[in-house]
Amino acid sequence: MKEQESIAASKVKRSMRFVKTGAQVGGNFIKYYSKKIVDPSTSRDELDKDNAEDIYNALSSLKGSALKVAQMLSMDKSILPKAYADQFSLSLNSAPPLSGPLIVRTFNRSFGKQISEIFDSFDMKASHAASIGQVHKAKIGDKELAVKIQYPGVADSISSDLKLVKPFALRLLGMSEAELAIYLKEVEAKLIEETDYELELRQGQEISTACAHLDHIEFPAYYPEYSNDKVLVMDWIEGMALKDWLKTDPSQAERNKIGQALWDFYNYQQHELKLVHADPHPGNFLVTKDGQLGVLDFGCVKQIPEDFYHAFFGLVNPQIKNDKDKAMALFRELQMILPNDTPAQVEFFFNLYTDMIDLFARPYRESQFDFGDPGFIQALYAYGEKASKTPELKQARGVKHFIYVNRTNFGLYNILHDIGAEVKTDRYSPSMLETA
Amino acid sequence: MASKKIKKQDIQSAYIDYVLTEGKEPSSVYAFAKANKMTEGDFYDHFSSFEAIEIGIWAHGIDTAIEQIKKQEVWNEYSARERILSFFYTYFEVLRNNRSFIKYSMKACGPMPPGKTPARLKPVKDTFLAFCTDVLGEGLESGELTDRKGLNRRYKDVLWLEFLFVLDFWIKDNSKGFEKTDEAIEKGVNVIFDFIGRNPIDSLVEYGKFLFQNASK
Numbered sequence: 001m002k003e004q005e006s007i008a009a010s011k012v013k014r015s016m017r018f019v020k021t022g023a024q025v026g027g028n029f030i031k032y033y034s035k036k037i038v039d040p041s042t043s044r045d046e047l048d049k050d051n052a053e054d055i056y057n058a059l060s061s062l063k064g065s066a067l068k069v070a071q072m073l074s075m076d077k078s079i080l081p082k083a084y085a086d087q088f089s090l091s092l093n094s095a096p097p098l099s100g101p102l103i104v105r106t107f108n109r110s111f112g113k114q115i116s117e118i119f120d121s122f123d124m125k126a127s128h129a130a131s132i133g134q135v136h137k138a139k140i141g142d143k144e145l146a147v148k149i150q151y152p153g154v155a156d157s158i159s160s161d162l163k164l165v166k167p168f169a170l171r172l173l174g175m176s177e178a179e180l181a182i183y184l185k186e187v188e189a190k191l192i193e194e195t196d197y198e199l200e201l202r203q204g205q206e207i208s209t210a211c212a213h214l215d216h217i218e219f220p221a222y223y224p225e226y227s228n229d230k231v232l233v234m235d236w237i238e239g240m241a242l243k244d245w246l247k248t249d250p251s252q253a254e255r256n257k258i259g260q261a262l263w264d265f266y267n268y269q270q271h272e273l274k275l276v277h278a279d280p281h282p283g284n285f286l287v288t289k290d291g292q293l294g295v296l297d298f299g300c301v302k303q304i305p306e307d308f309y310h311a312f313f314g315l316v317n318p319q320i321k322n323d324k325d326k327a328m329a330l331f332r333e334l335q336m337i338l339p340n341d342t343p344a345q346v347e348f349f350f351n352l353y354t355d356m357i358d359l360f361a362r363p364y365r366e367s368q369f370d371f372g373d374p375g376f377i378q379a380l381y382a383y384g385e386k387a388s389k390t391p392e393l394k395q396a397r398g399v400k401h402f403i404y405v406n407r408t409n410f411g412l413y414n415i416l417h418d419i420g421a422e423v424k425t426d427r428y429s430p431s432m433l434e435t436a
Numbered sequence: 437m438a439s440k441k442i443k444k445q446d447i448q449s450a451y452i453d454y455v456l457t458e459g460k461e462p463s464s465v466y467a468f469a470k471a472n473k474m475t476e477g478d479f480y481d482h483f484s485s486f487e488a489i490e491i492g493i494w495a496h497g498i499d500t501a502i503e504q505i506k507k508q509e510v511w512n513e514y515s516a517r518e519r520i521l522s523f524f525y526t527y528f529e530v531l532r533n534n535r536s537f538i539k540y541s542m543k544a545c546g547p548m549p550p551g552k553t554p555a556r557l558k559p560v561k562d563t564f565l566a567f568c569t570d571v572l573g574e575g576l577e578s579g580e581l582t583d584r585k586g587l588n589r590r591y592k593d594v595l596w597l598e599f600l601f602v603l604d605f606w607i608k609d610n611s612k613g614f615e616k617t618d619e620a621i622e623k624g625v626n627v628i629f630d631f632i633g634r635n636p637i638d639s640l641v642e643y644g645k646f647l648f649q650n651a652s653k
Contacts, residue, residue, distance in 0.1 A: 101522035102622060104510060105529060109613075116509050124510070152618035156611050 097134055100124045103149060110228050118226060119145070132195060137236055144236035146220065146296075148197070155195040158188060186400040190278075194299040197232040204234070204298035210273055216261040218292045237294040239286035246418065254291060259371065259421020261293040266412050267428035274309060278302035278404040280411035282418065302404040308334070312405065313430035316361040327354065336398050348392060359383055360409065363425045371413065372420035380413065442478040444492075451489045452537050461486045461544070487555060490541050493534070495559040501527040502567055516575030517629040520595065523567065524621045528606055528614070539607055548600070564599060568592035582634045591632050598624050 103124065107115045115122045119138040126134035133150040193199055201222045208219030220235035227233050240248070250258075262285070269276040277284075279300040286294035311333045314320070320327045328350065331337040337349050359379055363369040371377075416423065450472045454462055462468035465486070469476045483489050505511060505522045514522060531538050545554035553561050572591050575581040581591070602624065606617045 099521045099622060099626075100510065100514065100518050101525050102618060104508065104522065105525035105618075109529065114508065124513075152613075152615040152622075153611065156615060 097126045097129065098149065098151065102152070103136070106149060106230065110231055111226070119147075122147070138233075144238070145223070146234050146236045147226075148232040148234075150195065150197065150230045155192065158191050158195070182400050183403055186403055190300055190302070190404065193301075196229055197227060197299075198229050200297075200299045201227055201232060203301045207269065207273070207275065207277060207298060207301070208295070211265060211268060214261065214264050214268060216257055216292050217265055218288055218294045220294075220296065237286055237288060237296065239288040239294050242282045242285050242287065242415070242419070245287040252420075252422075255372075255419050255421045256423065257291065258287060258293050259416050259419045260423045262412065262416060262419075262421075263423040263425065264427055265293070265295065266408065267425075270304065270408075271313075271428050271430055274304045274306070276302050276304060276405075276408055278408045280408055280415055282415055285415075300404075302401075302408065304405060305401060308399060308401045308405075312401075315357045316364050316430050318361075318365055320357075324350075334399055334402075338397070345392070349397070352387075352390070352392075356383060356387075363413070363423075364429055367424060367426040368422065369425045370422040371416035372422065377413070377417040380410070442474045442481070444482045447472075447474075447479060447482055448489055448493060451486065452493070452534075455540055456536050459540070490544070490556050491559055493537065494541070494556055495563065497530050497534070498527060498560050498563045501530045502563070504530070516571050516578075516580050517625065517633075519571045520568070520629070521621065521625050524599075524602060524625060525618070528602070528617060528621070531606070532614075542603070542607060561596060564596060565592050568595050581629075581632050582638060584638075594628055594632075595625075598628060 104115060107113065107118065111118060119140055121139040123137045125136075127137050127146075128135050132154045133148050136147045136149065138145045138147050201224060204219070204222055211217065212219070218237065220237055223233040239245075245258075266276065266280070277295070277298060277300070279297060284295065284297045286296065288294050311330050314330050315327065320330075328337070328346075331350065331353055332339075336353050337346055341349065359376075362376065363371070451462075451468070454468065454471075462471075465476055465479050468486075469479050483492070501523060505519070505526045508522070511519070511522070541556055545556055548554060569592055572581060572588070576583055576588065602617065602620055605620045606614060609617045611617075
């Protein structure tokens with residue numbers, strides 16, 4: 001009896017923690033709205049910034065998967081206003097570090113050895129924090145290694161963290177809970193995969209082997225003998241974070257080279273491997289001393305199902321413009337137009353989605369594309385802004401695979417724009433273009 | 437039988453085996469000795485009671501943990517905060533090997549009224565407090581911790597409360613690899629050290645003193 005009681009008590013304690021955070025968050029929203037009422041002149045930008053800061057504070061104290069979702073939201077700048085995005089990008093380097101003793105313990109438990117028995121040197125101070133772990137620099141002989149260690153309890157807390165993020169997501173996307181559910185399931189499954197470093201190691205090895213022949217790109221080697229589900233050891237790639245590299249004002253030729261490497265990397269994966277590194281966050285890339293693109297972090301890899309691939313990239317085919325029936329069939333297959341839609345709705349969504357596909361496909365429709373052109377990215381933002389204000393879109397449309405495929409491609413477009421690169425886009429293009 | 441030397445460890449493991457299988461302590465030393473083919477005399481050579489066996493196991497656990505952490509190369513580089521953290525992680529790693537027994541023994545202790553330490557945990561508490569006194573003393577010397585005169589003696593008591601809390605948490609922890617206990621240790625010890633290190637309250641007290649001495653002039 002006694003034991004039963006105590007278990008119940010600890011459950012209550014646990015949910016209290018979440019209730020508390022939930023209450024704070026709810027309070028935040030009340031604060032924002034009341035601010036708006038009191039001072040209607042408060043600029044939207046400023047208000048958004050306040051919101052983002054508070055949400056970010058709540059999320060970063062949670063660490064782990066909630067942080068990851070924040071990053072994912074910040075990725076999709078077309079959904080989030082700019083101030084949110086800026087604040088969320090901060091979440092990359094924010095989580096408090098693990099203590100030295102916990103790291104020592106993790107190694108003892110995982111490998112039955114002291115850190116000093118495995119590595120010749122090991123920097124106890126984390127070189128940087130990732131969302132679900134932190135990275136340390138170590139050495140074996142002359143070889144420099146990056147050792148990624150996962151925060152304890154991350155895998156366990158994903159589902160409860162997602163429940164916490166749900167109110168934000170509902171508000172930000174303006175969807176109903178039931179409609180959001182299929183997307184959140186997809187996200188949850190991917191997040192759980194990301195906590196398995198053994199899987200990341202296999203994915204990293206698989207993709208880097210398959211992409212080894214691409215130009216100007218460098219992958220770290222992985223060390224399975226020192227890795228397990230919570231510890232991942234790979235080569236330390238010396239280089240500059242993409243953001244810092246851009247501050248050095250690289251020449252247009254260099255920008256194009258890095259941009260091209262990035263384009264080839266992603267499009268080779270999408271169109272040849274049908275398996276894609278679905279985390280095109282600037283923090284996952286480096287520019288090495290020799291001016292190569294270094295790719296880190298294969299935690300999030302999306303397998304693109306064949307039928308989705310054909311339907312989605314079928315829309316990219318320029319011929320589709322003259323074949324409304326075929327386009328309509330593809331929209332229906334992708335559940336962007338639903339069986340119960342009225343003729344007026346069908347017409348409305350057809351036009352809306354055709355505009356989107358037009359934008360999305362623009363880089364594919366020429367052999368060379370300048371991502372530095374502000375017109376393109378502004379058109380993307382403007383579309384996102386318009387979409388977020390279209391009440392008809394406040395319901396779930398599109399199959400779940402859109403989440404990661406969109407995130408990947410819009411993320412890629414964003415980075416290429418930040419780099420200001422002009423790239424040859426016809427090297428690895430959708431196979432649909434050739435069969436057309 | 438009597439000619440064969442009965443070892444301390446044999447009695448310990450026979451006892452652990454008995455309580456974990458039966459869920460209670462043997463009905464008498466006599467019955468226990470008989471079942472294990474020894475005399476009561478053999479038993480009393482090493483232990484005065486069943487409780488003494490449990491005390492010995494608890495004491496051995498904490499001694500092992502402290503010995504292990506002091507052997508680690510990084511020990512000398514650790515701050516006081518890290519030394520305490522290191523103790524907690526290592527101690528609960530040591531306890532893992534005897535988790536069922538620890539659960540049994542804690543249950544046998546019965547409910548723990550605040551401020552009272554059950555006999556089984558006495559030597560653990562003594563060793564733990566002595567360990568903390570050493571570590572905290574060095575922390576005060578190095579300036580990592582703030583000297584608050586009379587309060588200094590209380591620091592280790594707060595850590596003992598954390599110890600009891602984590603022990604209880606660990607016993608109830610169902611998470612994989614007891615990850616939640618790791619979090620409880622990391623967060624709990626950090627909070628304590630954030631408070632006993634220099635913190636805003638110190639500044640507030642100093643400011644209050646200043647105002648008291650000067651503002652009325």
